[in-house]
Amino acid sequence: MHLQKCVSFFILKMIRLCMKRVESVNILEIQDLTKKFGDFIAVDHMSLSVAEGEIFGFLGSNGAGKSTTIHMITGLLRKNKGTIIVLGKNSEKSATFIKRNIGMVPQELAIYEDLTAYENVHFFAGLYGMRGKKLHERTVEALKFVGLEGKEKIYPRNFSGGMKRRLNIACAIAHRPKLIIMDEPTVGIDPQSRKYILDSVRKLNAMGCTIIYTSHYMEEVEEICTRIAIIDHGKIIAEGTKEQLKSLITDSKLIVVDVKSPEAVDLAAIQAIQGVSNVQLDDQTIQIHTELGVNNLNHLIAHFIQNGIEIRSLDEREPNLETVFLTLTGRNLRDA
């Protein structure tokens, strides 16, 4: 009888342990999260989970609620309702533990111009309880990781925009967080620095960090994220892998027209053509979202010819994330 009890106790323990392991696969779990600013609901009963090892893309227009959500996860804002669980710990009960395991790369540069690159990283990393040799090693390691080795003694005011962005990242990763939240880390930088940062994100992920990545650059999200959530008006309106999101769009296609004289393009006239749901002009390229099954290509070509607009190339494409976002929210991400 006693042995039976012991065995059943052991089995129960094992089951609980296994369940705990299963639970811990999700590094972040958000349930029914709500945040109000007066009468305005910034985050509306949002539920979300991010698995360990993911690069999770967070897409949303300005004011959609993604920064508010990020600020609640990091403890910068108090939530009105809901639960946030990071690494299996509740944010209310284990705030310090969670903070120790999160690294945040804010959208704006958050560095001190009057401290050297080394001093910036050393100071912020020091706030996570490290000191002495370990702190020095981690500082050097973080600076090396973002390609700022040899620039330790330089003040950020003498850095280029891209270098400052990289220092911004170094300050967030020196304490080796398990979850890194990157809020628009590539805003306003040159293509070379952008490539460097995207490679760094992949490397960090390969090293075992889970990453939540927000960006206005759809192609970046498409390139690096393993799973994506689209947020609008404080709610998640779609969530899944790129393929899963694209599969949501079965009723439209994208026609990309490259023209010689974009100034002559009348977007309203194109929009009026049968089947066209949305038109955007980006430099010399016109993106025309049109309903699937409506054969309006002849009409479109005729419109360009009649208006004396020379077509350099015309391409019919499968829906991309931009199309998905546009279809789901009715707005273009960059214009929103």
Next chain:
Amino acid sequence: MNMLRIARKETKQHLRDVRTFVFMVAFPILLMLVLGTALSNAFNPDAQFTREDIHVLYTGPVKSEIMKSFGEFAKGTANSGIHLKQGVDKRESLKQLKQDHVDGYVEVSDQGLHLYVKERSGVGNSMLQGILSAFADRYHTALTIAKTVPDRMKEIMAASSKHDYIADRAILPERQPDSISYYAIVMTTMITMYAAMAASSLFMEERILHTASRLLIAPVHKYEIFIGKIAGSLVINGICIAAVVLFSSVVFDANWGQHPGWLALLLLTEIIFAISFGLGIGFITKTPATAGAILMIVLQVMSFFGGAYFKIENPEGIMKILTQLSPLTWENNAILKMAYADDLSALLPAMYMNIGFAIVFMALSITIFRKREGL
């Protein structure tokens, strides 16, 4: 530990900021030098008025009573540096006056005294007029007495001849600060109050730099950030004020008294008051520009009525109230009394006031800081 780290970071940042040193150290030293030199005469207790002897001729009816009395009176005025000498006649005496051989001429007659001088203004003329008025008063008194007791007239007039008509009295007490020492003290207390300016943007600065988010995301308590930043500000202001005091003491030879410990304590409480005041204003305003504008006005008024630009002596009415309300008046009085009268009685009240106001503004800041999301 994090508190110390934040305080160290704060100190390091300010030590590298040239503006801090220009404003908190170079500016008061320059003002001390400029005002102390420019207004040195207004303060120097050793400054003296050099009075040259005055030479005056007089004429009149030789045998008259008034002429005899004036002659007696003239003998006694030499002590006062006024030399009255009988002239040949009126015409010759006026000629001497016109040729600048004498400073004045007095025509004595039964109708009274007529004084001739080349210019109406001047200290010498005033003294001469005063001395002649004194003679006239005495002569009238003597005449009145002579009507009843004729024998005493000669005695009265003789007594007047021994009189020293010009008495020098020092208006200032024995020990007063010279201009450099005065401005060393008032500029130091003024610039200490200006610590409020930097304190008002202590937290706003972190918000503007977006480093506030980084600090709050880290496992650091809000109170650690609060105390750390204030401690850093305290250290840097302490260094600046100590530098100003030492510099003025060594280079300008300013007198700070014989109680360095009390002086340090008083200035420390003033720094705490200034930081709390700046913080309070920073927390109740929305932008650094608004806080800066409010503080600039308040500090300027405070400095003016506190005697930072010039000494306000014996104010009356509303001026007296405003002067007494300025914290700089408390600080300056306490230091001046300590340094020049070895009187420590004003120190503790000034320190209590500093700490009292610091507590009020600090409580206000903490209340807002705790309620606020973020820094």
